[in-house]
Amino acid sequence: MSTTYDRLVDLLVDGFAVDRAAIRPDVTFEELEMDSLFLVELLLVIQSEFGVKISDDAAVPTDTIAHAVALVDNETAAPAS
Amino acid sequence: MTDRSVAVTGLGLVTAAGLGTDATWEGVLRGESAGARDDRLAGLPVDIACAVPGLVPARHVDRRSVLIHDRFVQLAIVAAREAVADAGLDPRTWDGARVGVVVGCGLGGVSTWETQHRRLLERGPEAVSALLVPMLVPNMAAGHLAMDLRALGPNLVTATACASGGTALGTAARLLQDGTCDIVVAGGSEAGVSPLMVTGFAQMGALSRRTEEPAAASRPFDADRDGFVIGEGSGMLVLERTADAEARGATVRARLVGHGASADAHHVTAPDPEGAGALRAMEAALGQAGVSGRDIDHVNAHGTSTPLNDAVEAAVLGRLLGDGATVTSTKGVLGHTLGAAGAIEAALTVLCVERSTVPPTANLRRQDPAVELDVVAGAPREQKVELAMSNSFGFGGQNAVLVFASP
Numbered sequence: 112m113s114t115t116y117d118r119l120v121d122l123l124v125d126g127f128a129v130d131r132a133a134i135r136p137d138v139t140f141e142e143l144e145m146d147s148l149f150l151v152e153l154l155l156v157i158q159s160e161f162g163v164k165i166s167d168d169a170a171v172p173t174d175t176i177a178h179a180v181a182l183v184d185n186e187t188a189a190p191a192s
Numbered sequence: 193m194t195d196r197s198v199a200v201t202g203l204g205l206v207t208a209a210g211l212g213t214d215a216t217w218e219g220v221l222r223g224e225s226a227g228a229r230d231d232r233l234a235g236l237p238v239d240i241a242c243a244v245p246g247l248v249p250a251r252h253v254d255r256r257s258v259l260i261h262d263r264f265v266q267l268a269i270v271a272a273r274e275a276v277a278d279a280g281l282d283p284r285t286w287d288g289a290r291v292g293v294v295v296g297c298g299l300g301g302v303s304t305w306e307t308q309h310r311r312l313l314e315r316g317p318e319a320v321s322a323l324l325v326p327m328l329v330p331n332m333a334a335g336h337l338a339m340d341l342r343a344l345g346p347n348l349v350t351a352t353a354c355a356s357g358g359t360a361l362g363t364a365a366r367l368l369q370d371g372t373c374d375i376v377v378a379g380g381s382e383a384g385v386s387p388l389m390v391t392g393f394a395q396m397g398a399l400s401r402r403t404e405e406p407a408a409a410s411r412p413f414d415a416d417r418d419g420f421v422i423g424e425g426s427g428m429l430v431l432e433r434t435a436d437a438e439a440r441g442a443t444v445r446a447r448l449v450g451h452g453a454s455a456d457a458h459h460v461t462a463p464d465p466e467g468a469g470a471l472r473a474m475e476a477a478l479g480q481a482g483v484s485g486r487d488i489d490h491v492n493a494h495g496t497s498t499p500l501n502d503a504v505e506a507a508v509l510g511r512l513l514g515d516g517a518t519v520t521s522t523k524g525v526l527g528h529t530l531g532a533a534g535a536i537e538a539a540l541t542v543l544c545v546e547r548s549t550v551p552p553t554a555n556l557r558r559q560d561p562a563v564e565l566d567v568v569a570g571a572p573r574e575q576k577v578e579l580a581m582s583n584s585f586g587f588g589g590q591n592a593v594l595v596f597a598s599p
Contacts, residue, residue, distance in 0.1 A: 126259075127256070127259060128250070128255045128256045128258075128259065144256075148322060148323065148326070149259070151322040152259075152321060152322040152323055155318065155319075155321070155322055158318060159315075159318060159319060
């Protein structure tokens with residue numbers, strides 16, 4: 112698994128009281144009881160933690176963890192200049 | 193409806209004396225002030241408070257509580273759950289549409305406000321939490337109780353500063369008396385022990401400067417009092433029409449038989465020097481109860497430990513009360529919990545009625561000679577209390593007085 116995934120799992124566990132055992136790449140935020148308000152907060156935290164720019168509607172509760180990982184990876188893979 | 197009285201059928205308390213009604217009652221009976229140095233106030237000129245000990249949000253409220261609840265909401269939820277269980281009610285089966293919630297709160301989520309404001313200044317707008325607004329607005333105390341208890345009726349927060357809790361209970365009584373609700377969970381909650389708030393109160397000269405002896409700082413009616421000690425906590429009461437409570441076989445702890453409110457219209461922070469506003473609220477509450485001041489057995493005073501409040505309140509009570517009436521201020525033990533105080537003290541007044549025991553006023557060693565009242569000090573006093581009054585007066589000159597009677 113990618114480093115991004117592992118860091119995201121830590122963020123969810125430490126910052127959002129999500130059960131580590133319940134997190135898988137294909138699980139949705141909704142299934143982790145992360146509603147839209149929590150998700151907006153998570154996207155803010157991700158931007159600060161990973162130093163990336165993501166719009167606040169880039170993910171919805173029915174999206175998976177893998178989707179969020181891809182959001183981060185796409186941004187970090189983008190050319191710096 | 194002939195009997196317009198409202199029954200108190202459940203109590204919940206979270207205070208500096210502990211989590212729960214029993215811990216709080218035992219604490220106020222011991223009469224030892226909870227005033228202590230508070231880490232949240234480290235480095236400030238006034239760094240003492242009466243803090244609620246041992247609240248673990250993930251255990252006592254919800255595993256995600258710290259993410260969505262400011263402390264004033266956490267305290268409210270814990271107290272309200274206790275009160276509802278104490279009343280023998282089950283939110284899973286009650287008719288939620290007939291259940292109202294009224295919570296007094298003077299400040300709201302000030303700690304959240306301060307934390308997030310610091311982030312804005314230090315790290316910019318991107319660092320501010322999306323949960324800031326839903327955590328800090330004061331109405332969330334009632335909003336979260338609706339969700340937690342499935343209380344679907346009228347849901348509101350009263351803000352009359354240090355009278356907010358008393359105002360909430362008076363408002364709740366009206367919702368029952370006019371038939372809007374069958375049950376109201378009502379009280380107050382406040383968590384104002386934050387650097388900015390405490391500094392603000394200190395700058396206006398309201399707080400005790402006895403920081404070297406924090407447990408001796410809150411001393412209502414004492415000749416050497418020099419201000420209040422800020423506290424935090426929540427008090428919640430379950431109210432029902434007395435006839436309904438009796439019909440379902442509930443234990444009526446006491447009846448709320450009168451509530452009065454008034455405005456001083458005098459000064460932003462100082463009470464009317466003659467106590468005219470306070471007197472009007474007391475007379476309104478007594479009038480509604482159909483009794484006179486001479487009939488009152490006991491008063492849980494506002495008694496903040498500020499020079500001005502205690503002098504004015506004592507003068508009014510001296511004119512109003514008859515021989516044999518006792519007075520206490522539980523703020524000696526619990527500090528001044530601002531918007532929660534009226535509700536916490538109402539609950540303690542109910543316990544006085546129920547248990548025929550008056551808690552002592554902590555740190556009352558040399559009673560102010562101008563206070564010509566029988567203020568209970570030193571140890572609890574056994575007393576048959578059939579009629580008791582609870583006073584709350586807020587900055588802004590807002591006053592709320594409640595009269596309770598034995599069932």
